[in-house]
Amino acid sequence: MFILPTMFRILRKLRQYRSRLGLFPLLRILLLITLAKMFGRRFVRATTGWPVEKITLPGIAHPLHIRPGTTDIEVLQQVLLDNEYEFSLPMVPEVIIDAGANIGLASVYFANVFPRATIIAIEPDPSNFAMLQKNLAAYPQARPLQAALWGADKQLNLFYPQGGHCGFRTLEGSGGDLTGCGQVGAVTLQSLMQTMQLKSIDLLKIDIEGAEREVFLNSAAWIDKTRMMMVELHDAYQPGCSDAFRDAVKKFSPKLSTKGETTLCLLAA
Numbered sequence: 001m002f003i004l005p006t007m008f009r010i011l012r013k014l015r016q017y018r019s020r021l022g023l024f025p026l027l028r029i030l031l032l033i034t035l036a037k038m039f040g041r042r043f044v045r046a047t048t049g050w051p052v053e054k055i056t057l058p059g060i061a062h063p064l065h066i067r068p069g070t071t072d073i074e075v076l077q078q079v080l081l082d083n084e085y086e087f088s089l090p091m092v093p094e095v096i097i098d099a100g101a102n103i104g105l106a107s108v109y110f111a112n113v114f115p116r117a118t119i120i121a122i123e124p125d126p127s128n129f130a131m132l133q134k135n136l137a138a139y140p141q142a143r144p145l146q147a148a149l150w151g152a153d154k155q156l157n158l159f160y161p162q163g164g165h166c167g168f169r170t171l172e173g174s175g176g177d178l179t180g181c182g183q184v185g186a187v188t189l190q191s192l193m194q195t196m197q198l199k200s201i202d203l204l205k206i207d208i209e210g211a212e213r214e215v216f217l218n219s220a221a222w223i224d225k226t227r228m229m230m231v232e233l234h235d236a237y238q239p240g241c242s243d244a245f246r247d248a249v250k251k252f253s254p255k256l257s258t259k260g261e262t263t264l265c266l267l268a269a
Helices: 003-021 023-039 041-047 072-081 105-113 126-136 189-196 212-217 241-249
Strands: 095-099 118-123 142-146 154-160 169-171 179-187 201-206 226-231 255-259 262-266
Touching: 072 105, 095 105, 105 118, 105 126, 105 201, 118 126, 118 189, 126 142, 179 189, 189 201, 212 241
Parallel strands: 095 118, 095 201, 118 142, 201 226
Antiparallel strands: 154 169, 154 179, 226 262, 255 262
16 A cells, blocks of 8 residues: 555656656666655665765756765755746846755756856855765856854854754754754855855845744845845744745835745845
């Protein structure tokens, strides 16, 4: 009874992704995803032994680096197979900030779709950041920055949740049941714009596991200079994220659309 629904899901994914990937890379990726969902990521890491260091995808100019047995494969599925950031935009962005960049797959997507854009990829976790540097090394327009996005320039505590490598969280104080894994420097968008000498942000992508509440509560200095946002809100992690977002954009007439977990917000004065 358990195997049949799983097989049907695999067949649906085969039809959906085959034209983009080719059969052999697709089968390898789907097998990793299926094993991780059925038996857990630790099982994949412990039993397959596959050195999946690089994956080549059609439409992506350079090979991708992922870590088998981690959430990297799920992030790849979300960003580059399900195309969660593929929206119809009213302009071609020239400056993109990718906050919560993880291993850089969203930045890779943006670099391939908007090859002339400057991309600033921000990620707080050292292990993710090392993979991000590998994935963005072939894209000279991308600038990796190991930091956390926050509402003030300060030191924050970094926590590793049960969700895996795509769920690191930053907090000022204790993380409760979360496992602490050091500290990281936090920056505001205002200070980042000053450091990078940016006059405006064409596209701001935010997926920062609840820290968006602090970012949007302190948005007065930068939101007038931002044209488009792709935002994932995490009220389950930090209550008030959605309220802070709505308050930050209420003086505009924003056009909103949603795809997967991401909301596109077009800001118009």
